[in-house]
Amino acid sequence: MDLGLKDRVYVVTGATRGLGNASARELVAEGAKVVVTGRDEKRVADAAAELGPNAHGVAVDNADPQAAARLIGAARERFGGFDGILVSVGGPPAGFAADVTDEQWQTAFESVFLGAVRLARAAAAELEDGGVVGFVLSGSVYEPIPALTISNALRPGLAGFAKSLSDELGPRGVRVVGVLPGRIDTDRVRELDSLSADPEATRAATESRIPLRRYGTPQEFGRTAAFLLSPAASYVTGVMVSVDGGARHGF
Numbered sequence: 001m002d003l004g005l006k007d008r009v010y011v012v013t014g015a016t017r018g019l020g021n022a023s024a025r026e027l028v029a030e031g032a033k034v035v036v037t038g039r040d041e042k043r044v045a046d047a048a049a050e051l052g053p054n055a056h057g058v059a060v061d062n063a064d065p066q067a068a069a070r071l072i073g074a075a076r077e078r079f080g081g082f083d084g085i086l087v088s089v090g091g092p093p094a095g096f097a098a099d100v101t102d103e104q105w106q107t108a109f110e111s112v113f114l115g116a117v118r119l120a121r122a123a124a125a126e127l128e129d130g131g132v133v134g135f136v137l138s139g140s141v142y143e144p145i146p147a148l149t150i151s152n153a154l155r156p157g158l159a160g161f162a163k164s165l166s167d168e169l170g171p172r173g174v175r176v177v178g179v180l181p182g183r184i185d186t187d188r189v190r191e192l193d194s195l196s197a198d199p200e201a202t203r204a205a206t207e208s209r210i211p212l213r214r215y216g217t218p219q220e221f222g223r224t225a226a227f228l229l230s231p232a233a234s235y236v237t238g239v240m241v242s243v244d245g246g247a248r249h250g251f
Contacts, residue, residue, distance in 0.1 A: 004231035006031030020088030022222030062115035068122030088136035129173030166238035182244020211246035
């Protein structure tokens with residue numbers, strides 16, 4: 001299936017590893033051109049080099065108020081256009097409600113929530129008919145995840161923002177989508193599993209609760225994200241798509 005991604009230009013944040021990187025990789029594989037970002041300059045450069053000539057790296061922190069302007073400007077200068085953005089943010093620190101400090105809340109709010117809102121808002125102002133704003137969120141949008149209190153609080157708020165934005169941008173032909181990963185086999189998920197006393201047992205128990213009986217792969221997630229960002233999904237907006245092997249209970 002041709003997704004219609006050839007020569008379209010996207011910004012993908014948090015793309016040096018994990019789900020952002022997997023999404024950028026699939027976009028490039030389908031012929032798109034991608035500006036990839038992250039906070040570490042070397043890792044950004046390495047990620048862009050690995051993706052090839054259709055990728056360009058910009059080191060930036062999502063919490064930086066100037067990030068959006070820099071990234072959109074880089075897309076236009078390097079590749080001559082701007083067709084969409086996928087806002088992927090590293091997960092905030094794990095912790096229970098009683099343990100999370102005010103400083104951790106503030107830092108996470110700036111990067112996970114407000115930074116994402118700024119990026120989406122700036123992208124929305126620049127996008128034309130056929131453009132798309134995507135968010136990598138979490139299954140915690142629907143079901144809280146134990147020991148991830150900050151994520152449980154901030155991700156559902158972003159989902160609500162995304163839905164509101166989709167209603168506002170729809171008449172202009174600009175779409176807004178969210179992708180909700182469940183247990184995908186990334187470094188971040190392995191780090192979370194390792195917090196338990198017996199990581200192997202934790203993984204086995206988690207897999208037993210997933211109807212497909214396994215963790216997903218980053219490539220599977222990336223393919224879903226690439227489809228949702230593509231013209232092939234031109235009548236899909238205002239939705240949160242779970243990529244979780246059926247783990248979510250409910251429709």
